[in-house]
Amino acid sequence: MDVADGRLVKRSEIAELAGIKRATVTNWERRHVGFPKPRVSGELELFELGSVVRWLEGRTVPVGNLRRGEAEGTTYAERVRRALGRGEAGRGTAGPEDPDRAKKILDELHGPPADRVRGTGPHAAYLTLLATMIFLRGCAARTWARVRDLVAEAVQEQRPPAALLRELGALSDKALRRNGIRPGAEAAFGALRTEDAGDIAHVVRLCEGLGREGFRLLVDRFEETVRRGSEEFSTPAEIMRMMAGVLLPDPSGPPLRWHDPYARAGEALVAVVAAGGEAELSGESPHQESLRLAELQLALYCTRAELRTGTATPWTGTDHRRFDRILTNPPFNRPGRDWGDRAWPFGTPPARNDNLAWLQHVWQSLAPGGRAGVVMPNAAADSGDAGERAIRGAMVERGAVTCVVWLPGRLFPATGIAVTVWFLAAPGTAGGPVLLVDAARMGTTRGGRRFLTDREWASIVECHESWENGDEGFADLLEGAGTALSVPVEKLRTQGYSLSPSDYAEKASGTAPADVPVPRPADALGEARERVVIADRAVDGIRVEAAKGASAEWPVVRLGDLCDAVPGPSGTRLKEVRRSDGGVPLIAPKHIRGGRVIASDPELIDPEEAERLVRFRVEDGDLLVVRTGSAGRVALVTPRETGWIYATNLTRLRCRRPDELDPRYLFAYLSAPAAQGRIGDLAARATVIQSLGKGRFEEWRLPLPPLAEQRRVGDAVHALDEQVTAHRALADEAARTRDALAAGLVTGLLSAR
Structure with missing residues (x-):
């Protein structure tokens, strides 16, 4: 590669490098048809320096303009190359960091x-x-x-x-x-x-x-x-790495031409580079800022790509290049604006959106033997629209679709939309079964987003490779809750060419293995029933009788004299706190349910950051009260949550004098209907949103019975709460058992006696 290749320069910079006046460059441009044409970048016209230098090969420096050390016959191209050699040396340390x-x-x-x-x-x-x-x-x-x-x-x-x-x-x-x-x-x-x-x-x-x-x-x-729109937001690198992994060729083969017709910030092309191997890269985007980001990101991998200004409707252009691999995430669900005069290979896309226009355009842009990966909204794979179904069917029948991967929602930073990845094969590919991978339940949720582990992403690639090789156990390679089916075209026809795994899962499940016992409902519900029995016995042991006005003798105390009320950290402070795997759980208002802290997927705060939030830790016996929005929900902290951090919209009540105020009694009092009603009234008095400040808690007056009576009240309410929890758990388990058995009964895999 010439030292000048890949550089963009202005006319004044060409003049400086060649040792001439800027006017001379303008004259060359006007008088010589072969002088390279500039490309527009914003308000600038820039020239590809390599092309200019090759043109300058034919222009010698006049004898009178030669510099010291330049021989007669020296070309302007040689002068430019020498100037470049004295330019910036070395490339920084662009490798990966921690x-x-x-x-x-x-x-x-x-x-x-x-x-x-x-x-x-x-x-x-x-x-x-x-x-x-x-x-x-x-x-x-x-x-x-x-x-x-x-x-x-x-x-x-x-x-x-x-x-x-x-x-x-x-x-x-x-x-x-x-x-x-x-x-x-x-x-x-x-x-x-x-x-x-x-x-x-x-x-x-x-x-x-x-x-x-x-x-x-x-x-x-x-x-x-x-939160940019779908035309501009970037694609998570993990999705593109998985797609590139599926499409990677045999490393012993020649370099392939990889293309992204909607390059965004260059994630697809970077994924190809990161995967290794030699490749010729190119891409397009209608957004100059996105192209610049793509160029910057590729430069960090010491790689360049041919990136052009494109459009959001590339099928209307005159670019008929063909590529060995196409990897792209085009904009979703935009109304069809301009279908152009082209002949669509599988049918004219419906006007409602251009999703299937993109799929057809990508397919037609593949070279013989080429393959593509395209991110699509889920609806493209199973829409009931007659026009979309017809196009989908034609693609399946002609072997254009080889695999569709269904991914979870909330993978993208800017949107919660769930997507599918379509893998396409070039024209002329023989039709066959389609691999449907259901990865929608894979991964875990952190901070409102869904994340798959590196192992889970890799298992999708391995599953596809195994399926391509004809292995029967391809589905077993998927990690976690992933499943996969190889569906013949005949079955796809019967379901209107739906590419949703759920439309074939029951039919693909075969027969129940003879050596696997079918659980009876009584067995499935056994543990939950035992908990109910224990809870019912505890409640049956409670003896309740009229107290004959004993509460009139109880003193009324100020809550602030016995408890510390500490609202959670500010939202700004929490927003700046790092999250990390294996960190300290963060309790949010949504986790306060049924008098307990129920957090199946809490955000995890980096342990070092949690040390700085020690003031907002909870201990066994603390109470957490929701103080904004739907204020009043209260939970009693158990040993399991000790050391966790609570969030902005919660207030922690901690009994400062447990010899006078029992935490269980305080919980019973605040969760009773009268106190809940009062909390709602107080919160509604806030001027902007419903909220309950620290002062409201501290000034609260409550009756204080003797400590022995407090403990009896607390024990009784705790037993009743345990009974409610046990019965709810039994109902939930019964519902799950019902769904599991119904699936087998209605498909004939199980029979009821």
Whole structure:
């Protein structure tokens, strides 16, 4: 590769490198038809320097313009190459970094520094600043050193931050163009409203510790903050890695042409590079900012791709290139705007959306023997619309669809939508069974998002490979709750070409193995019934009689004299706290149910962060009360939850004098209808949203019976709560048993006697 290849330059930079006047470049451009054409990037016209240098091979430097050391016959191309050789040397350390450290740095970058550097400027400008700094640190060592010097000088000299940002932007754009990346840093940095150059210096120092993983996490965090529309949000790297894994060719073969017709931030092309092997990469996007992010991210992998400005309707263009592999996540469910004059191979897509237009376009863009992976909304796979069903059927019958993977919802940072991944085979592929993988119940939920482990993602790839090899046990390779079916075309016809695994699961289940006993309902419910019996006996042992006004003799006390009321940490503080696997559970209002803390999937706070929130830990015997929204729900903390942290909208009540106030009695009192009604009234008095402040709890007056009576009250209410919990558990178990047995009974696998 020529040293000039991949670099983008302005006319003035061509002139500087060639040692001529800018007007000379303009004259060459006007007078010579063969002079390379510029490409537009925003308001700039940029030239691909490699093409210019090859044109300059035929132009010798006039004798009178030769420089010292240049021989007669020297070409302008040679002069440019020598100038480039004296340019920026070395590429930074763009390799992978510690993911946990990258998360900590990004947590800080999205904390107070973000507000101070961005000011009233757009979030996208701050993203561009961080992404550009990560790129410079990883791929432009000299420029990165100059950035650090500029920042240090600005802080020392107390220069205006706007001037510093202008210098950084101009310096960055030069480095971007040298690396073949479309510029835009100067304009983006100029939109920031920073008040102190020291804040910029702090951000630059933090970016020193970020590389490839930090860049990926940065884009994810931006999605969570800004919530862009489906045309712009990025695709989780794990999805693209799985897709690339399925489509990877034999490593001993020649390099393949991989393409993404809707490249977003380059996630698909990066997944190909990360998977290893040689590849020719290309992509398109209608969004210049997305293309720049893609170029920056690929540069961190020391890779370039041919990235073009495209459209959201590529089937209307004149690009008829064919590719060996296509990997893409096109925008979803947009109304059909322009189907063009093309002949659709499987039928004209319905006007309601362009999902099947994308699938057909990708299929037609495959070279012989090519394959593709396309992210689609679930509806594309099982819609009952007659037009969509007909197209889907034609694709299945002609062997275009080989596999569909159903993924869980909430994988994306910016949307909870669940998606499917379609794997397609090039025209001319013989039709056969379709592999349907149901991974919708795989993974775990953390912080409102769904995550699959690396092992779970890898098992999907292994399942597909095993199925392609004809192995019978392909479904057994899936981890967790994943299932897979190989469905013949004949069966797909009977279900209107639905590609949903649930439409074939019962039919594919075969017969019940003879050596597996079928559980009787009585056996399935045995443990739950035993709990009910024990709870009922405890309640039967309670003796209740009229107290003849004994409560009139009980003193009325102020709750604040016996308890500490501590509201949870602020929402801003919790938002900045890192989450991590194996961390400390965070109790939220939704976990307060039936007088207990029931948290099956709590967020997990990093242990180091939890140490800083020690004031908000709970202990056995504490009470947690929901204080905003539907205020009043109360739970008694048990030994199981000891050490957990509680969230913003909860207040913890801790008995300061247990020799005077029993926690179980306080729980019984606050959960009684009268107290619940009063809490609702007090909360409704708030001026903005219903809430119950710390002072309301402290000033609460409650009757205080003797400690022995408090314990009797607490024991009785606890026994009643245990009875309610046991009966609910029995009802839930009965419902699950009913569903399990009904599935077997209605399919003939089981019979009732």
